[in-house]
Amino acid sequence: MKFKSTESLFARIRENLSSYTALGLIDEGKFFFEVKLFINKLGISMYEMDEDIIHLKDFKGEMPCNFYLLDSAWLCSRNNSSTKTIDNFQGKTVIYTQNTCEKVIVPSCSDSCQKEQVFDRITVKEYVQTQPYERQYIQPRLLTLGNKISDGVCTKECPNLFVSSESDISIKRRGNSYFLLSNLKEPSIYLKYYAYPTDEETGLPLIPDEPIIEKALEDRLLVYFFKNLWLNDDNPNVQQKLGFLTPIANESMAEAEYFVKMPSFQSMINTTIRQRKRYTTYESQYRFHY
Secondary structure, eight states: OEEEEEEHHHHHHHHHHHHHHTTTTTOGGGGHHHHHHHHHHHHHGGOOOEEEEEBTTTEEEEETTTTTEEEEEEOOOGGGGEOOOOTTOOOOOSSEEEEEEEEEEEEEETTTTTEEEEEEEEEEEEEETEEEEEEEEEEEEEOOOSSSSGGGGTTOOOOOGOOOOOOOOEEEEETTTTEEEESSOOOOEEEEOOOOBBBTTTHHHHHHHHHHHHHHHHHHHHHHHHHEEEEEHHHHHHHHHHHHHHHHHHHHHHHHHHHHHHHOHHHHHHHHHHHHHHHHHGGGTEEEEO
């Protein structure tokens, strides 16, 4: 599914509510949280699979700002890592981070049989003043997740819910942010997760580029605006507009929810690609090929 900025949607709302815009009553900053709730209501099909590595300090680290649901979390052992350092690495500012997960093929001989042993390797490159700082982690291991499915921080198929490990993690929400806690003091943890669609430049939420979904969001934001206006002013005119718009918003929301559940050829292809990419992470780390 394609996504786009909310700029055109907000511009249309300002135009349709020009009298309120002239009075300075429209605060677009308050709309963004409602946009996130709207995308959340439409379900996991609105999210893309993303990955990141976080480095915990004193048993705690902040999750990526676009985090929605955990797919899997893997411990990157420092004992099995190789590091290439640079002399002029300055401070902790990271301008660009690239994360990849790949396979390393190591030929081995046993009797008369030629085998290839496959290991997982995660490579992280951080660019500071165009100079790379590279870390490679071999054989990542699944961590036990202490959260329950009812906590709403992971998918039902998350393998961390079912694995037994000497190291564990949990995900807690603090305000609008999520934090990952561990019994390890300073681990490096590789994450695969479903991410909120956000603009890389501004960090603001993106919306699906589909007329049915955009119409439902516009109706929802209009109801949200007049609801807040009515709570702060008992003007019967505002209450009348709210009563008129609410059933329209409910109807358009039902249409949007039905639309996202309808499979299309392209969406089925995208789902297949996403699922294939997801389950390659769970392949055996010691598989032999003959």
